[in-house]
Amino acid sequence: MDxxxxxxxxxxxxxxxxxxGKAAPEKTVKARYGIQEAATRLQTRRxxxxxxxxxxxxxxxxxNGLALFIIVFFMVKNGISAxxxxxxxxxxRSSMTxxxxxxxxxxxxxxxxxxxxxxxxxxVASAIYLNEYARPGKVIRIIRLGINNLAGVPSxxxxxxxxxxxxxxxxxxxxxxxxxxxxxxxxxxxxxxATEEALKxxxxxxxxxxxxxxxxxxxxxxxxxxxxALPGILTGSILGISRAAGETAPxxxxxxxxxxxxxxxxxxxxxxxxPYHIYVLATAGTDIEATRPLQxxxxxxxxxxxxxxxxxxxxxxSRLRKKxx
Amino acid sequence: MSDNNIKMASEHLDFYxxxxxxxxxxxxQFRKKQVTALIGPSGCGKSTYLRCLNRMNDLIPISRVEGxxxxxxxxxxxxxxxxxxxxxxxxxVFQKPNPFPKTIFENVAYGLRVNGIRDKSEIEKRVTESxxxxxxxxxxxxxxxxxxxxxxxxxxxxxxxxxxxxxxPEVVLMDEPASALxxxxxxxxxELIHELxxxxxxxxxxxxxxxxxxxxxxxxFFYIGKLIEVGDTDTLFTRPRLKQTEDYITGRFG
Numbered sequence: 001m002d003x004x005x006x007x008x009x010x011x012x013x014x015x016x017x018x019x020x021g022k023a024a025p026e027k028t029v030k031a032r033y034g035i036q037e038a039a040t041r042l043q044t045r046r047x048x049x050x051x052x053x054x055x056x057x058x059x060x061x062x063x064n065g066l067a068l069f070i071i072v073f074f075m076v077k078n079g080i081s082a083x084x085x086x087x088x089x090x091x092x093r094s095s096m097t098x099x100x101x102x103x104x105x106x107x108x109x110x111x112x113x114x115x116x117x118x119x120x121x122x123x124v125a126s127a128i129y130l131n132e133y134a135r136p137g138k139v140i141r142i143i144r145l146g147i148n149n150l151a152g153v154p155s156x157x158x159x160x161x162x163x164x165x166x167x168x169x170x171x172x173x174x175x176x177x178x179x180x181x182x183x184x185x186x187x188x189x190x191x192x193x194a195t196e197e198a199l200k201x202x203x204x205x206x207x208x209x210x211x212x213x214x215x216x217x218x219x220x221x222x223x224x225x226x227x228x229a230l231p232g233i234l235t236g237s238i239l240g241i242s243r244a245a246g247e248t249a250p251x252x253x254x255x256x257x258x259x260x261x262x263x264x265x266x267x268x269x270x271x272x273x274x275p276y277h278i279y280v281l282a283t284a285g286t287d288i289e290a291t292r293p294l295q296x297x298x299x300x301x302x303x304x305x306x307x308x309x310x311x312x313x314x315x316x317x318s319r320l321r322k323k324x325x
Numbered sequence: 326m327s328d329n330n331i332k333m334a335s336e337h338l339d340f341y342x343x344x345x346x347x348x349x350x351x352x353x354q355f356r357k358k359q360v361t362a363l364i365g366p367s368g369c370g371k372s373t374y375l376r377c378l379n380r381m382n383d384l385i386p387i388s389r390v391e392g393x394x395x396x397x398x399x400x401x402x403x404x405x406x407x408x409x410x411x412x413x414x415x416x417x418v419f420q421k422p423n424p425f426p427k428t429i430f431e432n433v434a435y436g437l438r439v440n441g442i443r444d445k446s447e448i449e450k451r452v453t454e455s456x457x458x459x460x461x462x463x464x465x466x467x468x469x470x471x472x473x474x475x476x477x478x479x480x481x482x483x484x485x486x487x488x489x490x491x492x493x494p495e496v497v498l499m500d501e502p503a504s505a506l507x508x509x510x511x512x513x514x515x516e517l518i519h520e521l522x523x524x525x526x527x528x529x530x531x532x533x534x535x536x537x538x539x540x541x542x543x544x545x546f547f548y549i550g551k552l553i554e555v556g557d558t559d560t561l562f563t564r565p566r567l568k569q570t571e572d573y574i575t576g577r578f579g
Contacts, residue, residue: 135386136386203423205419205421205423206423206425206426207384208381208384208417208419208423209419209423209424209425209485209488210425210435210439211381211384211412212379212381212412212416212417212419212489213412213413213416213435213436213439213440213488213489213492214409214410214412214413214414214436214439214440214492215409215435215436215439215440216409216439219439223435223438223439224425224435227426228425228426
């Protein structure tokens with residue numbers, strides 16, 4: 001922890017005063033006494049103020065952590081009884097009041113992986129263009145504005161867009177492909193933002209050194225800049241996708257169906273997915289009350305999946321960082 | 326330009342950052358296998374001038390150059406010049422050591438790889454030679470596969486010099502290469518410059534007049550974007566022709 005000057009004085013007030021008192025020559029001590037007294041009086045007020053403000057900040061941080069803890073605790077408490085080997089590896093039975101959720105797990109995994117495969121290259125390429133190639137100007141400002149606004153579009157609108165464009169207009173039908181593309185479109189702004197931040201944090205001295213050796217701009221980007229930015233790019237992107245993977249609205253019209261016992265064998269198949277399954281069980285199931293544990297169990301699996309993806313991102317980043325050092 | 330000993334020269338060079346004219350009519354010649362020092366107070370344009378010589382200023386969108394810079398008699402600002410090959414021939418060492426976050430070996434091999442050398446043993450040979458040339462070999466020979474960021478500042482700067490030498494440049498530009506280093510590391514860099522001038526044309530920007538006096542054959546004094554005086558280092562420091570030069574080198578301003 002950093003110790004600021006204020007905190008230092010806070011902890012060692014006598015020492016500080018003694019030191020200044022000693023340093024000042026005899027004569028001026030009296031003349032300066034006024035300001036010293038004022039400073040001492042102010043000091044207690046300043047210290048109190050600082051303590052109060054830090055108390056609020058600390059409180060805010062604790063509430064944040066607590067929120068996650070409460071959510072996870074609640075899910076575990078209510079859902080753990082539903083979790084079993086059977087639950088994770090079987091298809092739903094008896095109108096989804098029994099059996100497992102394997103098709104939903106597979107479906108969500110396919111959707112996430114598909115979204116990454118589509119969004120990562122496009123997002124990283126856009127960010128490289130915006131940050132490394134494009135000359136600042138009106139066009140870039142407009143593109144950036146578009147990307148920023150895309151981030152603010154509600155997920156249900158992405159769902160409707162996916163339905164209108166991918167499912168109907170491009171005739172993909174309700175399918176993994178349409179769902180993954182919709183999720184990809186939704187996570188693009190996040191990936192572009194994360195990648196741009198990561199590229200900006202690469203020092204210009206790397207670029208200069210590379211260009212100075214007779215490397216082209218492209219060689220500089222893919223041999224020096226992108227490797228240095230990779231940890232940030234990957235984490236930001238995976239966080240963006242895992243956020244999207246938990247969404248219901250973008251997939252409910254484009255990829256997920258109420259019930260299908262069949263595991264998909266092509267990207268044009270419809271699937272079940274965890275978030276939509278929770279929604280279905282909780283609002284339109286055949287016996288909503290009786291399937292409560294199943295709902296919580298499914299939610300628990302979804303949370304575990306999302307946290308798992310985030311964890312992979314974090315571990316991956318720290319590995320890459322270590323490699324760069 | 327009939328003089329065969331002139332490696333590089335600028336003729337009536339003006340440089341603009343937007344509307345601001347940073348260099349006024351600078352004409353200067355650099356002889357082969359000589360060290361030329363560019364001195365002058367901060368903001369006088371010496372670094373800007375240096376960065377014109379390998380067109381590093383091209384990276385600044387609003388900058389503009391007028392006049393000529395000749396490498397072996399050919400204008401490098403001519404549109405037919407390939408800036409990438411220019412920078413291979415005119416290498417640069419920067420103010421702060423800036424090794425890549427790669428291994429020591431890969432730092433030096435980088436320039437070879439981007440310039441199309443694939444042969445493994447060839448790369449190994451040239452990396453070894455360059456590190457030896459930069460007087461760093463004994464210190465790093467057992468840790469070539471370790472990260473370059475683990476080296477000390479002085480070692481990093483010598484690695485950057487090795488990296489620059491590996492692509493066999495004809496001219497080496499140095500932008501205050503020792504300003505971020507301690508006196509011992511500085512001394513090593515200066516000894517190195519002495520060695521290197523047997524093979525390369527070196528142009529060095531420095532804030533230290535002692536350094537200019539120690540390492541250079543010629544010295545050029547810049548002030549507010551103009552070249553004030555240029556001459557043999559010994560002469561310039563002992564018998565400067567102009568009052569402005571004398572004031573600067575005797576420490577009366579700057």
